[in-house]
Amino acid sequence: MSAHTPIRRLAERPPMGQVLLVLPAAVIITGGVCLWVVAETPAAGQTLVAWCLGAAAVLLCVTVSFAVYGAQRTRHLRDRLAEMDADVARLADDTLPVLVQRLRDGASADTALAGIPKPADRNQQRILWTLAQEVGKGERMRAAAMSACANAAGRVQALATSMLADLRAMEDRHSEEVLGDLLKLDHSTAQAGRLADSIAVLTGARSGRRWTKPIVMESILRGAVGRISAYQRVRVHSASTVAVAGYAAEGVMHALAELMDNATSFSPPSEEVHVYVEDVSAGVVITVEDCGLVMSAAALSRAQKAVSAEPLDLTTLSGTRLGLAVVGCLARKHGLTVSFRPSSRGGTGVVVMIPQQLVTQVARSPRMDAPRAARVPAARPARPVAAAPAETSTDDDLYGLPKRRRGQTLAAASPASPPPSPPPPTAKTERPHSDPGARFSAFRQASRGGGPTTPPADDTR
Amino acid sequence: MTSWRVDSENPDRLYTVTGGRSRADENSLDVVSLIVSECEPTPGMQSEHVRILRMCHRPTAVVEISAELGLPVSVVRILLCDLLDTGRITARHPPSAPAKAQLPDLEILKQVLVGLQKL
Numbered sequence: 001m002s003a004h005t006p007i008r009r010l011a012e013r014p015p016m017g018q019v020l021l022v023l024p025a026a027v028i029i030t031g032g033v034c035l036w037v038v039a040e041t042p043a044a045g046q047t048l049v050a051w052c053l054g055a056a057a058v059l060l061c062v063t064v065s066f067a068v069y070g071a072q073r074t075r076h077l078r079d080r081l082a083e084m085d086a087d088v089a090r091l092a093d094d095t096l097p098v099l100v101q102r103l104r105d106g107a108s109a110d111t112a113l114a115g116i117p118k119p120a121d122r123n124q125q126r127i128l129w130t131l132a133q134e135v136g137k138g139e140r141m142r143a144a145a146m147s148a149c150a151n152a153a154g155r156v157q158a159l160a161t162s163m164l165a166d167l168r169a170m171e172d173r174h175s176e177e178v179l180g181d182l183l184k185l186d187h188s189t190a191q192a193g194r195l196a197d198s199i200a201v202l203t204g205a206r207s208g209r210r211w212t213k214p215i216v217m218e219s220i221l222r223g224a225v226g227r228i229s230a231y232q233r234v235r236v237h238s239a240s241t242v243a244v245a246g247y248a249a250e251g252v253m254h255a256l257a258e259l260m261d262n263a264t265s266f267s268p269p270s271e272e273v274h275v276y277v278e279d280v281s282a283g284v285v286i287t288v289e290d291c292g293l294v295m296s297a298a299a300l301s302r303a304q305k306a307v308s309a310e311p312l313d314l315t316t317l318s319g320t321r322l323g324l325a326v327v328g329c330l331a332r333k334h335g336l337t338v339s340f341r342p343s344s345r346g347g348t349g350v351v352v353m354i355p356q357q358l359v360t361q362v363a364r365s366p367r368m369d370a371p372r373a374a375r376v377p378a379a380r381p382a383r384p385v386a387a388a389p390a391e392t393s394t395d396d397d398l399y400g401l402p403k404r405r406r407g408q409t410l411a412a413a414s415p416a417s418p419p420p421s422p423p424p425p426t427a428k429t430e431r432p433h434s435d436p437g438a439r440f441s442a443f444r445q446a447s448r449g450g451g452p453t454t455p456p457a458d459d460t461r
Numbered sequence: 462m463t464s465w466r467v468d469s470e471n472p473d474r475l476y477t478v479t480g481g482r483s484r485a486d487e488n489s490l491d492v493v494s495l496i497v498s499e500c501e502p503t504p505g506m507q508s509e510h511v512r513i514l515r516m517c518h519r520p521t522a523v524v525e526i527s528a529e530l531g532l533p534v535s536v537v538r539i540l541l542c543d544l545l546d547t548g549r550i551t552a553r554h555p556p557s558a559p560a561k562a563q564l565p566d567l568e569i570l571k572q573v574l575v576g577l578q579k580l
Contacts, residue, residue, distance in 0.1 A: 168474075168475070171533055171536075175535070176483070176484060176535040179484075179533065179535050180483030180484065183474075183475060183476040183481075186474055186475065186476060187474070187476055190474055211472070215471075215472060216508070218473075218507075218508050219471050219472050219473050220472070222472065222473040222474070222477040223474075223477075225477050226472075226474040226477040231476070231477060231481070232480065232481045237505070239504045239505040253472060
């Protein structure tokens with residue numbers, strides 16, 4: 001860009017060169033012509049002719065000079081205009097996109113400006129500077145708002161999770177009279193948690209919680225159904241026994257909950273929403289069908305676009321409908337495929353495909369107490385109980401106490417081999433007395449030259 | 462308490478297990494009623510129903526089912542009512558407590574107590 005500067009300086013200088021050439025030429029030519037004409041005219045009118053011709057010649061010279069100067073100036077200005085046009089085009093096409101991209105990537109206004117070629121024109125510099133300041137400010141505001149939202153959502157998520165756990169404990173503790181109210185609170189808290197999860201997903205924060213074990217499909221569906229307000233209108237038809245990997249379970253539940261919420265809110269309150277689960281070779285297909293209004297082709301394509309693989313554009317968010325944007329984010333994160341189609345029931349059907357990578361098979365033990373074993377926290381290392389029956393090995397470890405099961409005597413329930421007991425207490429109490437004596441007698445034997453061993457006990461004292 | 466629960470909890474909420482009900486329609490089921498399953502679970506059943514049917518091959522009390530499933534008794538009672546309505550289980554009520562006349566006299570019991578304390 002610095003190469004432009006001398007050219008510009010040259011161009012800005014008034015173009016007088018041609019005028020300086022043309023003016024003497026015109027003076028010489030017109031002077032010559034005048035002299036020749038005056039010399040040719042008879043002497044009587046010579047003075048008059050000379051004056052007239054002189055005036056005409058001067059006029060001609062001046063006119064020619066001005067004309068040449070004007071033409072030169074026009075050409076010069078046209079060149080400058082073209083050059084400025086090119087500059088502005090370069091600014092718009094190259095410089096500004098780079099600048100905005102740098103600001104979006106988190107650079108400050110000054111850093112971003114330092115990294116791009118500086119335009120020679122002072123006005124363009126001012127435009128760039130103002131633009132960088134404003135865009136940078138906008139980016140900072142956006143980032144601050146996003147992080148504030150994400151932080152608040154995270155706190156609400158944590159609160160909702162602990163409230164749900166507390167409510168579950170209360171539901172266990174309290175009697176039937178309170179249960180109905182507790183369930184209602186539970187339901188409201190679960191919905192609040194879903195809202196917080198939605199905000200967290202849209203702001204790019206982490207999702208609500210992580211499950212440490214695969215979650216079976218029935219629980220996934222129930223977890224999804226439990227988060228929407230009209231959960232009683234959802235009918236689940238599932239015989240699937242697969243499970244969803246723990247890290248993706250929350251996302252899948254949340255996406256399904258949003259889709260079910262859409263289905264229940266866009267169908268008449270008297271109609272049910274049906275959810276079908278089908279295991280296929282590529283994963284699990286879940287279909288959510290409602291009997292509401294058929295979506296128009298434009299609405300279908302809009303919905304499809306919202307859940308497609310394109311990254312989330314926050315400008316497409318409307319204030320009230322976040323559901324599909326959330327589903328889109330979750331689908332991109334976990335590789336779910338979501339597609340919309342008109343439902344055979346008259347409304348809209350949503351087909352969600354959970355890829356095979358997220359699906360695991362749960363070994364279903366026919367024993368009825370297998371789920372009890374699953375409740376033991378995995379982090380607690382199982383103490384080896386050697387000969388104890390396998391059934392008692394799980395829950396007994398929790399508290400270290402034997403536990404009697406039905407049809408079993410307490411003696412059978414207690415571990416057959418007790419944990420390694422400390423040495424008998426008698427040996428321990430005798431040790432301080434006998435030990436110094438034994439050592440002393442050994443010392444005495446050695447000094448005597450290996451005589452017969454004497455009993456070490458009493459004479460040493 | 463909370464942290465342990467959060468780690469080991471299932472995503473099912475109780476209202477989704479009961480379908481929104483919080484009270485059993487039938488009050489005949491006591492906590493000590495013995496439940497016996499009458500048929501094998503069929504695919505597509507609710508998992509709690511399946512587990513109850515598997516568990517109750519031998520007569521099992523309602524409280525024991527509740528402990529095994531890890532669900533409150535009132536919720537288990539709702540589930541059992543569903544199964545009762547479809548005839549998949551039968552409930553046997555425990556013999557009622559012996560009549561008051563058959564119990565030993567209160568005075569004798571007191572004397573036994575005093576005698577025991579003197580030992």
